[in-house]
Amino acid sequence: MPWFLAAAALTCAGIALVASATADPANGILFGAAAKAQVLWWAVSVAVSLVAARIPFAWWKELAVPGYIASLLVILAMGVLAGSSLVPPIKGQCNWIVLGPLRVQPVEFIKLATLMATALLISSPGFEARRLGHVCLGLVVAALPAAMLAREDLGSALTFPPMAFGMLMAAGMRGRDFTLLMVGGLAVITLGISRLPQEGAKAYQYRRIQAWLHPEAYALTEGYQTARSVSAIGSGQYVGKGWSQGDQNRLGLIPEKHTDLISAVAGEEFGLIGMFVLCAGYVTFAWLGLGLAGTARDPCGRLIIVGFVCLLGGQAAINLSVATGLLPVTGITLPFLSYGGSSLLATWLGLGIARSAGRATQLV
Numbered sequence: 001m002p003w004f005l006a007a008a009a010l011t012c013a014g015i016a017l018v019a020s021a022t023a024d025p026a027n028g029i030l031f032g033a034a035a036k037a038q039v040l041w042w043a044v045s046v047a048v049s050l051v052a053a054r055i056p057f058a059w060w061k062e063l064a065v066p067g068y069i070a071s072l073l074v075i076l077a078m079g080v081l082a083g084s085s086l087v088p089p090i091k092g093q094c095n096w097i098v099l100g101p102l103r104v105q106p107v108e109f110i111k112l113a114t115l116m117a118t119a120l121l122i123s124s125p126g127f128e129a130r131r132l133g134h135v136c137l138g139l140v141v142a143a144l145p146a147a148m149l150a151r152e153d154l155g156s157a158l159t160f161p162p163m164a165f166g167m168l169m170a171a172g173m174r175g176r177d178f179t180l181l182m183v184g185g186l187a188v189i190t191l192g193i194s195r196l197p198q199e200g201a202k203a204y205q206y207r208r209i210q211a212w213l214h215p216e217a218y219a220l221t222e223g224y225q226t227a228r229s230v231s232a233i234g235s236g237q238y239v240g241k242g243w244s245q246g247d248q249n250r251l252g253l254i255p256e257k258h259t260d261l262i263s264a265v266a267g268e269e270f271g272l273i274g275m276f277v278l279c280a281g282y283v284t285f286a287w288l289g290l291g292l293a294g295t296a297r298d299p300c301g302r303l304i305i306v307g308f309v310c311l312l313g314g315q316a317a318i319n320l321s322v323a324t325g326l327l328p329v330t331g332i333t334l335p336f337l338s339y340g341g342s343s344l345l346a347t348w349l350g351l352g353i354a355r356s357a358g359r360a361t362q363l364v
Helices: 002-021 033-054 057-081 107-122 132-150 160-171 175-194 201-213 224-235 262-295 299-323 341-359
Strands: 097-099 102-104
Touching: 002 033, 002 262, 002 341, 033 341, 057 107, 057 132, 057 341, 107 132, 107 160, 107 299, 107 341, 132 160, 132 175, 160 175, 160 299, 224 262, 224 299, 262 299, 262 341, 299 341
Parallel strands: none
Antiparallel strands: 097 102
16 A cells, blocks of 8 residues: 555656646736546556456466567558558657547556566566576566667656666676676667767757757757756756746747656756655655565565666666766656656556566465
């Protein structure tokens, strides 16, 4: 229950920030359509989470492999249909499935399917986390959907490594293997960055790296989001300007302010203290989640809880790092806080699955 309460507190904070980011005081709108939609999605998400928590964990384990395979097929199908009316380009990327008025972001659910399949593999009787070959196999299972997603959604792809490494460390991976893989991963990332196209439709990824390295030169182009975010957070000083009183928020100077950069709204309106409370909320959520993992008797369930905590923790860390200029712009939302029905539903569904894992009273 405390874990659910921590998640609920973060979600409530998110609704308040979404309301502030989308408010229109001049027309008397303080709780607009986006905030109302977020409340509705939260109500649906909580209901789904409670049902998921009551489903026997053995059923979730049986769904792990079919869910993983279905996720890979969805990614392939979206690649084939990219640019069509079903998977149209939105902000230059084909990451959404559009069904009339409903937009679904499948990657949020693909993360959960990958989490469950990877946990099932790592917890299988023949898997030994102290053997590098087995560790690499576990990473391949987690990395395959991430690699397939990276072309259109690099930000979401970056959330898979914290999840996979967190589960492997919990399963007993050796420190030297972790170091070796991290060095190898950094080498691959460096090579990938060096080969990014500098011209054409995909050149925006290269320019984002350059904007991170040389923010002044790109302050009005690819570095605009980071520049405005850092400015908004800094203007909040210690205690902020108050809810819905942020000048840059109200003037619309913060791009993506109710989604990717909602933390900039929090920094401007609640200051350094508010940002500290926000970070403390995520730390508390992670601490309670890991505490639940420590009581789980089923090895697969334990790894799912750890992986889920690392998935959300990693995503939050990346988002906050982007908002403060510590990482290049990746286009990734802040769990629980950012506006988005798919993200909120998938997050609370994962919470329910993790709670089901924690409730398992015997090895299944």
